[in-house]
Amino acid sequence: xxxxxxxxxxxxxxxxxxxxxxxxxxxxxxxxxxxxxxxxxxxxxxxxxxxxxxxxxxxxxxxxxxxxxxxxxxxxxxxxxxxxxxxxxxxxxxxxxxxxxxxxxxxxxxxxxxxxxxxxxxxxxxxxxxxxxxxxxxxxxxxxxxxxxxxxxxxxxxxxxxxxxxxxxxxxxxxxxxxxxxxxxxxxxxxxxxxxxxxxxxxxxxxxxxxxxxxxxxxxxxxxxxxxxxxxxxxxxxxxxxxxxxxxxxxxxxxxxxxxxxxxxxxxxxxxxxxxxxxxxxxxxxxxxxxxxxxxxxxxxxxxxxxxxxxxxxxxxxxxxxxxxxxxxxxxxxxxxxxxxxxxxxxxxxxxxxxxxxxxxxxxxxxxxxxxxxxxxxxxxxxxxxxxxxxxxxxxxxxxxxxxxxxxxxxx
Numbered sequence: 001x002x003x004x005x006x007x008x009x010x011x012x013x014x015x016x017x018x019x020x021x022x023x024x025x026x027x028x029x030x031x032x033x034x035x036x037x038x039x040x041x042x043x044x045x046x047x048x049x050x051x052x053x054x055x056x057x058x059x060x061x062x063x064x065x066x067x068x069x070x071x072x073x074x075x076x077x078x079x080x081x082x083x084x085x086x087x088x089x090x091x092x093x094x095x096x097x098x099x100x101x102x103x104x105x106x107x108x109x110x111x112x113x114x115x116x117x118x119x120x121x122x123x124x125x126x127x128x129x130x131x132x133x134x135x136x137x138x139x140x141x142x143x144x145x146x147x148x149x150x151x152x153x154x155x156x157x158x159x160x161x162x163x164x165x166x167x168x169x170x171x172x173x174x175x176x177x178x179x180x181x182x183x184x185x186x187x188x189x190x191x192x193x194x195x196x197x198x199x200x201x202x203x204x205x206x207x208x209x210x211x212x213x214x215x216x217x218x219x220x221x222x223x224x225x226x227x228x229x230x231x232x233x234x235x236x237x238x239x240x241x242x243x244x245x246x247x248x249x250x251x252x253x254x255x256x257x258x259x260x261x262x263x264x265x266x267x268x269x270x271x272x273x274x275x276x277x278x279x280x281x282x283x284x285x286x287x288x289x290x291x292x293x294x295x296x297x298x299x300x301x302x303x304x305x306x307x308x309x310x311x312x313x314x315x316x317x318x319x320x321x322x323x324x325x326x327x328x329x330x331x332x333x334x335x336x337x338x339x340x341x342x343x344x345x346x347x348x349x350x351x352x353x354x355x356x357x358x359x360x361x362x363x364x365x366x367x368x369x370x371x372x373x374x375x376x377x378x379x380x381x382x383x384x385x386x387x388x389x390x391x392x393x394x395x396x397x398x399x400x401x402x403x404x405x406x407x408x409x410x411x412x
Contacts, residue, residue, distance in 0.1 A: 008103075012103060016107055019076045020073060020077070024071075027067070028061070031068070056137070059129045059130070060129070062126040065121055066126060075319065077301070078315065078319055081300060082304040082306070100301055107300075114293065115290060126255075127255060127258050130256055131256045161239065163178075174196065174198055178197045178211075178216070179191075179193050188220060188221060191220075192237065194213035196213075197213040210236050211238075213232070216232055217232070254338070266280040274340070277337065280337070281347070282334065284337070284349065288330060288349060288352050289327070292326070292352060300319065301367070302365070303315030303316070303319045303362070326351065333348045
């Protein structure tokens, strides 16, 4: 018996880990892909290098992971116990005296590990990575010259130069089709066109770079009827970098505060009421999202077991709806509490108590009530709806067959 128990744990661990990792990777990938399309469009509009997109996506991974971890945990346990239930293995385990809590030993160990990971993410890693994302976005909008010059458009630099570039290759290192209009200190205007060019840094001044042009022409307006025209093989054009304001310090929004900062600001009487409300709302939101993970195994078991002689997957659909709805309710509660309209305890822990009571009732119905089915009414309604849809398709198919014309007989 001593050797039999660990084999069950290893078996359940294998059943849980595989779908859990699959759901986690799938959910995180879908969220990142959706954001990636918007970031590519944003970077293309701002004229920045493509590598910035992947840096910004990397900064968003902790935020998306904190959403994908609870969903992966729930569906991993749910799919594992659903497989046990549909293959009748769950009945065998219960017949030999193994209850649900014994079978949930390994899932709760996994839950404990993921809770610790999620605490580190939402209270420490996620705020810092979010600030890094905002910093990258700021630098892309107004930072480097390569990100501020848009291909195919005129860009004004230092109020004395207009620059236009037709093509940009190798992440902005190689420029083609360059046109510049420069006003010098004597009031003269230079119109410069070149076949290609590249930006070079200077060691003399960090605020100035060199645009090295190749194979071009300079047209100098001298005020007379005939302007002065010069051709060149190589010409260095100094460009003053636009002034860049230093990016703000971390903490402009409450989601950028780590745990010690939230505790200090939220309960510091010297802070403004608005900052106290926002910090307390953010702290309770993060905490309630983590604590709810402890009830995910119970919810998974309650929704994993279909009715007898049924392979219905309605529980999987219901579980996703419940988790997403609860997350949205918490987001609304955080916004309301941040405005000071409702106390954070009521706005965030009130839905938690109701949701926890619902989960405990569903688990008790499955585990301690013979033949209990917490979503039995939904299962019955789903089965009836499926039968009606099946009959409707059969009627339409029969009518279509009736209208098929018989083969014409050959004429005598």
